[in-house]
Amino acid sequence: MEMLQHIELVTGPDPKGTIIWMHGLGADGWDFVPIVRELPLPEDLALRFIFPHAPPRAVTINNNQVMRAWYDIVPDGQSLDFARKPDEAGIRESQKAVEVLIEREKKRGVPADKIILAGFSQGGAIALQTGLRHAEGLAGIAALSTYLAIPDALAKEASAANRRTPIFMVHGTQDPVIPVALADASRKTLEAAGYPVQWTTYPMPHSVCAEEVEALGEWIAAKFRSRILLA
Template identity: 55%
Template sequence: MTSATPSAPAASLLPTVEHTTGESPRFSVIWLHGLGADGHDFEPIVEEFDLDRLPPIRFIFPHAPMRAVTINGGYVMRAWYDVVSPDFAPGREEADGVRQSTAQIEALLARENERGVAAERIVLAGFSQGGAVALHAGLRHAQRLAGVLALSCYLPLADTLAAEAHASNRQVPLFMAHGRHDPVVPYDYGKRSAKLLKAEGYPLEWHAYDSEHTVCVEELSDIESWLHRIVGAAC
């Protein structure tokens, strides 16, 4: 079952695409797309998972705001934050955009709470730029989440994590995955972020694949297994 949520007034909810695996969902997955894509990009992934043995889940795919992206000549596209330099190494991202997008994800999390889905039954997921925002928002969220899934990305604003991380999500399960041959977000960026998070004591699973900037078949299988464990633990 798929539906589109129309644009809301300013300072309100992002437009989204939704797919539910059954009636009256008890769990939610908020999945953020990468730079230049939109909420439809990962919508087909739901059909790739075998979720029949799990309670109904609502998958939510928000559309990032339209903004000028410096690295693309100022072209306006869907982006969670601006990329100002080809060397967008961790620590050089556009902080205001990251924080603005985090506030918009907080609004979506709050809406799920209002719909009867507690934070502890929500997974925050994302790919590439969306994965970076998922990590940033998830580790700072004031209520314990079910898990954070971060694919082909890195931890943005890592130097502020120690001061801003919320105690509620110090033990949130983290799943990070990266292609060893990624030409867009270098593999080393993701690996270093995972190492940092492990050093901080986060329970993180790291997965590496012989792939580029994509989600490969083996990765889909690992994500499915992780979702089964996360949702099963929250039942």
């Protein structure tokens, strides 16, 4: 599979870890680049951030408008509960594309256990989809304002290597795009399966807030500090 176009940003020489960060529907890789400078990361923690661009595709729920999307979203009959009719082909295609980026990092000398998958909305769904199924243990998964895209397949497809991978999961209580109830149901599914989930809600819409960025930065720093010291 051809590698996704992407943006790279390093916070220092000789990065010790990598964060692959997927954007939301209709955005692109540039969307979360500015957040790097806002994360409270230690100055001596050199990381590589990779922000891939999803390929353009027609999105059914948006009147078939072509935009960057990790998968199609099809409304479920009379409701907008798009999670009931997941675009499994598109989801799995994007999963494979992220796997290509992971393999490239491993070839660069960054092992899987020093890679975090992160994403917002659709991008967060792909971070969970890929991370929970990756054959080697990852440093963590950051799932922002998102949900499990194919929850019914998780039990069968989950990787034993990532059963204890830490998951940072946050959502807005005022989110009109992805209801907090859907995210909470995904969180409960993960916890019931034994995954360690750090779950927080904030009084925000479908977005990120300063408190969330602060908490995410601390979580990232803690995950890499522990793994680098043990290396």
